[in-house]
Amino acid sequence: MRLIHAELIKMRHRTMTYVLLATQIGVMAFVFVVVGLIVGPLLADVRDLPLGQALVPLRASGAIVGDFVFGGLGSLLAVIYAGAMVGADYSWGVVRNPIARGESREVYMLAKAVAIGLVVALGAAIAFVAGMLMVVITALTAGLDLGGFTLDTLLQLVGGWGLGTLVLLERAAIAIAVATLLRSQLAGIVVAIVLYVAEPIIANVAMAVGQFGQLFTPGATPAVHWSQFLPFSVGSSVLNEGYVALPALMGEMFVANVPLVQAVPVVLAYGAAAIGLAMLVMRRQELT
Amino acid sequence: MAVATRGLSKRYGRQPALLGLDMSVPRGKVYGFLGPNGSGKTTTLRLLTGLLRPDAGQMWMFGEQFGWGDRRRLFRVGSLIETPAFYPYLSGRDNLRVLAAAGPATPPDRIEAVLGYVGLGERSKSPVGTYSLGMKQRLGVAAAMLSDPDLLILDEPANGLDPGGMVALRETLRWLTSLGKTVLISSHLLAEVEQLADVVGIIDRGRLLREGLIDDLLRASGEIRVRVAVEEMPRAAEVLRRLAPDKPLYGIDNGPQAGWFQVSVETGRTAEVNRALAEAGIYATGLEARSSLEQFFLQLTAHEAPR
Numbered sequence: 001m002r003l004i005h006a007e008l009i010k011m012r013h014r015t016m017t018y019v020l021l022a023t024q025i026g027v028m029a030f031v032f033v034v035v036g037l038i039v040g041p042l043l044a045d046v047r048d049l050p051l052g053q054a055l056v057p058l059r060a061s062g063a064i065v066g067d068f069v070f071g072g073l074g075s076l077l078a079v080i081y082a083g084a085m086v087g088a089d090y091s092w093g094v095v096r097n098p099i100a101r102g103e104s105r106e107v108y109m110l111a112k113a114v115a116i117g118l119v120v121a122l123g124a125a126i127a128f129v130a131g132m133l134m135v136v137i138t139a140l141t142a143g144l145d146l147g148g149f150t151l152d153t154l155l156q157l158v159g160g161w162g163l164g165t166l167v168l169l170e171r172a173a174i175a176i177a178v179a180t181l182l183r184s185q186l187a188g189i190v191v192a193i194v195l196y197v198a199e200p201i202i203a204n205v206a207m208a209v210g211q212f213g214q215l216f217t218p219g220a221t222p223a224v225h226w227s228q229f230l231p232f233s234v235g236s237s238v239l240n241e242g243y244v245a246l247p248a249l250m251g252e253m254f255v256a257n258v259p260l261v262q263a264v265p266v267v268l269a270y271g272a273a274a275i276g277l278a279m280l281v282m283r284r285q286e287l288t
Numbered sequence: 289m290a291v292a293t294r295g296l297s298k299r300y301g302r303q304p305a306l307l308g309l310d311m312s313v314p315r316g317k318v319y320g321f322l323g324p325n326g327s328g329k330t331t332t333l334r335l336l337t338g339l340l341r342p343d344a345g346q347m348w349m350f351g352e353q354f355g356w357g358d359r360r361r362l363f364r365v366g367s368l369i370e371t372p373a374f375y376p377y378l379s380g381r382d383n384l385r386v387l388a389a390a391g392p393a394t395p396p397d398r399i400e401a402v403l404g405y406v407g408l409g410e411r412s413k414s415p416v417g418t419y420s421l422g423m424k425q426r427l428g429v430a431a432a433m434l435s436d437p438d439l440l441i442l443d444e445p446a447n448g449l450d451p452g453g454m455v456a457l458r459e460t461l462r463w464l465t466s467l468g469k470t471v472l473i474s475s476h477l478l479a480e481v482e483q484l485a486d487v488v489g490i491i492d493r494g495r496l497l498r499e500g501l502i503d504d505l506l507r508a509s510g511e512i513r514v515r516v517a518v519e520e521m522p523r524a525a526e527v528l529r530r531l532a533p534d535k536p537l538y539g540i541d542n543g544p545q546a547g548w549f550q551v552s553v554e555t556g557r558t559a560e561v562n563r564a565l566a567e568a569g570i571y572a573t574g575l576e577a578r579s580s581l582e583q584f585f586l587q588l589t590a591h592e593a594p595r
Binding site for chain 2: 002003005006007009010013014015088092093094096097098099100101102103104105108286287288
């Protein structure tokens with residue numbers, strides 16, 4: 001607990017913590033303000049249009065906010081943050097200090113990962129709540145009916161928030177492992193971003209090649225492809241299946257999402273493996 | 289012994305850093321660890337503090353042998369290795385707070401105490417990024433003292449300190465040894481080490497060249513400079529050669545009035561040198577006994593050009 005508290009002190013005082021959260025909320029706010037102020041008044045009967053349908057019912061708007069907070073932008077920021085927090089210890093040389101005081105290397109890394117997870121989860125929760133508030137404000141600004149605010153919808157939002165947080169933590173854990181391996185703040189951030197961006201591209205190419213025949217087969221049943229089990233892609237399946245991401249609204253196209261019952265354990269396994277790898281690397285690392 | 293190593297070896301890839309280091313740091317003393325750049329000093333300190341894994345050899349701390357994974361011995365050690373490293377956006381006090389969470393349990397009031405020892409009380413709430421090199425160095429010493437350790441390992445602690453800071457550091461380390469603590473200090477500031485250390489070890493190319501009480505080493509390694517008239521120089525050289533047949537003798541002609549001879553004999557033999565010259569009818573116009581750690585260090589390590 002002492003170590004986790006110390007890690008939280010470090011993150012509480014780091015400007016980056018607030019800058020990234022502000023970026024997340026700021027971008028969301030910008031989009032919703034644009035939608036509320038421009039799109040709403042321009043389209044008299046927006047309720048009947050796809051955009052209005054997507055934005056207003058809470059279940060669907062939860063997916064839009066979730067896509068911001070847990071999907072594209074949120075995951076990117078979580079990867080940057082986790083990579084920076086771990087990499088900074090190496091770039092500033094401070095990782096030597098606790099180890100030279102006799103602290104367990106594995107426990108130190110685990111405490112750091114737990115603290116990063118707590119901050120990422122808290123930041124995501126704040127951003128998610130802020131996003132949902134923006135939905136309400138946008139709907140009111142555009143004169144739209146919120147509609148569908150039932151207990152079922154609320155539970156679905158909470159469930160989506162939980163699944164989204166799980167995915168975010170898995171992606172942050174991967175960035176922690178990358179930064180520990182590379183021992184650098186900048187390299188940790190850059191490589192984690194490259195992985196985050198490159199993996200879906202590779203997965204999409206692999207899927208396109210693998211499912212090429214289905215493009216010309218009308219009515220073919222979408223199938224799960226092996227590339228969807230890659231670390232970042234399987235997280236996307238969780239977000240889609242849990243209606244926490246925008247693609248979920250569009251339905252399945254050429255491939256099916258990995259079912260939650262498979263995807264969630266895989267995400268958990270990737271997260272645990274990433275932290276385990278970071279601890280193992282830290283245990284064996286020579287600190288110069 | 290507070291620290292002992294036998295046959296300690298370490299390579300960085302194909303580059304050897306330590307080649308069988310045997311060192312012994314007695315308890316309750318200040319041990320000056322000296323060596324040219326790249327001689328293996330910092331590598332040794334990193335091995336002792338568990339940052340590096342040795343390739344071969346044994347290490348003991350307070351009489352107990354330890355290996356790479358035996359981290360609990362470090363609860364009795366405070367260290368400052370190379371440049372002091374801190375979170376630049378945290379204050380000095382917060383840096384010590386987060387450091388105190390690692391390793392041995394540290395009472396909260398200890399943070400204020402060590403900040404006071406190094407004279408950083410007033411600036412302790414400022415971000416470390418705004419500190420001068422000397423202030424960071426002082427904070428590094430405070431961090432090393434945080435757990436009230438029995439052994440302090442300090443790598444170049446006087447770097448960047450102003451004269452006042454160096455005096456304060458010297459007094460603090462002296463005070464710590466008076467409490468029975470052991471200080472292992474590596475430094476390039478030989479005059480500083482000479483004032484501070486009880487024991488020195490000189491390392492070069494990964495091997496310990498000499499180790500012992502500083503007084504004993506200096507006594508055995510002094511030099512005497514003799515000033516005689518120029519016309520007396522050939523005869524004076526003969527006398528000095530007889531006196532110290534296997535020691536180097538340098539003649540330095542400073543002009544028509546007088547010349548200098550420098551002979552490497554123990555500084556305790558000054559009177560003997562003077563008498564021998566007088567008995568030969570040569571009256572020295574100057575006789576100077578020189579003995580310094582710097583000179584001793586340079587003699588030992590002068591076999592190669594600086595790297």
